[in-house]
Amino acid sequence: MEIIQKLFANELIVSILLSLLPLVFIIAYALVVLYTEMKVAAHIQDRVAYMRTGWHGLLQPIADMLKLLQKEDIIPDKADKLLFRLAPIIAFVGTYAAYAVLPFSSIYIGSNINLGAFFLVAVGSLVVVGILMAGWASNNKWSLFGGVRSAAQMISYEIPTAIAIIIVVMITGSLNLQDVTKFQDGGIGNWVVFGGPSPWLQKLMLMPFTIITFFILFVSSIAEVNRTPFDLPEAESELVQGFNTEYSGMRFAMFYLSEYANLFTVSAVGIALFLGGWSSPFGTFMSGPVWGIFWFVAKAYIFVLVQIWVRWTLPRLRVDQLMYVSWKVLTPWLFVCLLSVGLILVL
Amino acid sequence: MPAVGTYFYNIFHSLYTVIVGMKITIKHLFTHSATVQYPTVKMKIPERARNRLYVNIDDCIGCDQCSMACPVDCITIDTIKSTPDVDLGLTSKNTKKRLYVPRFDIDIAKCCYCGLCVWPCPTDCIVMTDVYEFSEFDRKKLIYSFSNMSTDEIAGAQERLKKYDEEQAAKKAAVKAAAPITPPSSKPESSAS
Numbered sequence: 001m002e003i004i005q006k007l008f009a010n011e012l013i014v015s016i017l018l019s020l021l022p023l024v025f026i027i028a029y030a031l032v033v034l035y036t037e038m039k040v041a042a043h044i045q046d047r048v049a050y051m052r053t054g055w056h057g058l059l060q061p062i063a064d065m066l067k068l069l070q071k072e073d074i075i076p077d078k079a080d081k082l083l084f085r086l087a088p089i090i091a092f093v094g095t096y097a098a099y100a101v102l103p104f105s106s107i108y109i110g111s112n113i114n115l116g117a118f119f120l121v122a123v124g125s126l127v128v129v130g131i132l133m134a135g136w137a138s139n140n141k142w143s144l145f146g147g148v149r150s151a152a153q154m155i156s157y158e159i160p161t162a163i164a165i166i167i168v169v170m171i172t173g174s175l176n177l178q179d180v181t182k183f184q185d186g187g188i189g190n191w192v193v194f195g196g197p198s199p200w201l202q203k204l205m206l207m208p209f210t211i212i213t214f215f216i217l218f219v220s221s222i223a224e225v226n227r228t229p230f231d232l233p234e235a236e237s238e239l240v241q242g243f244n245t246e247y248s249g250m251r252f253a254m255f256y257l258s259e260y261a262n263l264f265t266v267s268a269v270g271i272a273l274f275l276g277g278w279s280s281p282f283g284t285f286m287s288g289p290v291w292g293i294f295w296f297v298a299k300a301y302i303f304v305l306v307q308i309w310v311r312w313t314l315p316r317l318r319v320d321q322l323m324y325v326s327w328k329v330l331t332p333w334l335f336v337c338l339l340s341v342g343l344i345l346v347l
Numbered sequence: 348m349p350a351v352g353t354y355f356y357n358i359f360h361s362l363y364t365v366i367v368g369m370k371i372t373i374k375h376l377f378t379h380s381a382t383v384q385y386p387t388v389k390m391k392i393p394e395r396a397r398n399r400l401y402v403n404i405d406d407c408i409g410c411d412q413c414s415m416a417c418p419v420d421c422i423t424i425d426t427i428k429s430t431p432d433v434d435l436g437l438t439s440k441n442t443k444k445r446l447y448v449p450r451f452d453i454d455i456a457k458c459c460y461c462g463l464c465v466w467p468c469p470t471d472c473i474v475m476t477d478v479y480e481f482s483e484f485d486r487k488k489l490i491y492s493f494s495n496m497s498t499d500e501i502a503g504a505q506e507r508l509k510k511y512d513e514e515q516a517a518k519k520a521a522v523k524a525a526a527p528i529t530p531p532s533s534k535p536e537s538s539a540s
């Protein structure tokens with residue numbers, strides 16, 4: 001960060017460059033995840049996926065991207081033109097804004113604000129607006145269903161996410177994600193998922209609750225990014241493609257990119273809160289600002305891999321089951337965790 | 348089970364089933380995939396697989412049995428009788444060939460690969476091969492002609508047959524003229540008496 005600041009004296013250029021950095025990262029990362037997802041999906045089903053473009057189809061994501069950019073941008077006649085055009089942008093902006101507070105490394109964080117975790121939750125709901133807008137503006141019943149389902153789902157699952165974040169904030173004592181990560185620095189034992197760096201008795205008492213909280217956060221994060229088993233908003237067999245049925249070309253690509261970017265965001269949040277963020281799992285070994293980026297991206301990638309694995313294992317939930325899971329299972333359990341963690345911390 | 352029990356049972360049961368499912372998928376993730384890279388790698392086709400037909404026209408005696416067996420009538424055979432002065436040779440099974448086969452067309456686009464034409468052939472000259480890649484952009488190209496006779500040869504054969512027939516007719520007429528009594532007309536009388 002400082003290096004770039006020294007290179008360009010101008011404040012404006014520095015902030016523009018810094019804010020573009022995550023975009024480059026998102027695109028590169030989306031290509032990698034796209035490839036991984038296809039390959040993992042294929043191998044889980046005993047297939048091989050892309051094999052022709054490049055070695056084992058390595059160039060296929062790039063070809064896909066180029067194809068999407070070239071495609072004609074179709075806007076339905078009876079659609080609400082303005083909202084239709086605006087929706088993908090809002091969805092993407094909502095996702096992209098979250099990158100401002102992700103602590104990629106001990107020296108790189110877009111905006112080191114005190115309300116980092118809170119900001120994440122707040123900005124995350126902007127995506128819902130984009131999706132709902134897309135569903136409504138398309139003037140298509142499938143899209144509308146997809147949008148409404150998506151809104152219902154994301155709003156329900158934001159509650160467990162928020163409570164899980166509160167539990168971590170209670171343990172670490174800060175809403176700033178950079179501080180939360182620093183709190184966990186110093187090896188795998190200090191991670192919040194294992195009770196954080198507290199005296200061992202407290203740690204032992206915290207551990208069951210933090211593990212459950214982490215697990216619940218994982219489940220609700222899958223729901224927040226609309227992936228199987230919670231992919232009701234875009235259930236192909238019921239709703240064609242859900243809220244983005246009518247989208248094509250560049251605008252579709254934007255939804256697509258925002259979905260993958262969101263996937264990384266929820267993973268990054270899970271990691272920053274529970275798995276030590278950029279801190280090395282081996283204490284001081286392999287730690288430092290550059291290793292920090294490596295650990296952060298690697299952990300997020302593993303997180304994403306597990307999400308892909310879950311996606312290709314489980315069937316889709318029914319709408320009522322979806323709500324049941326959120327309101328009757330995740331939320332009460334989290335309240336129990338919240339109370340217990342609070343009690344343990346007071347003791 | 349009381350309601351509370353069911354609630355906990357459901358949670359743990361669903362967790363357990365998720366783990367079972369994920370164990371299965373991870374196992375498949377690392378097993379060898381079943382895909383064959385088709386155009387470069389081909390699977391071995393079974394020995395008695397039915398694919399494109401081939402007719403060894405040198406062995407065909409023009410008996411039309413394959414065409415009659417075909418359920419979709421996709422084989423069209425024309426024949427011309429040969430005259431006694433030409434020898435069409437023997438088939439590989441040592442049967443004498445008596446017919447020219449100026450046309451032997453199989454419309455492979457209609458063929459359903461049932462193989463019914465293969466069995467009746469007395470000389471085993473219509474057979475299934477292992478070729479299965481023969482798609483075409485023009486449907487007419489899927490009508491395979493197996494006859495090896497040129498138009499001149501066909502015309503010659505027809506000419507000879509015509510001449511031979513005329514000769515035979517002339518001979519018959521000569522015989523008729525020599526023997527005026529016609530046995531067929533006397534037949535009804537003999538049956539009446």
Ligand code: SF4
Pocket residue numbers: 400416417418419420421422453457458459460461462463464465
């Ligand atoms: S395989 Fe069946 S359909 Fe095809 S030509 Fe022979 S008899 Fe006809």
Ligand code: SF4
Pocket residue numbers: 402406407408409410411412413414424467468469470471472473
């Ligand atoms: S059954 Fe055999 S010999 Fe007879 S016409 Fe067909 S191919 Fe020729």
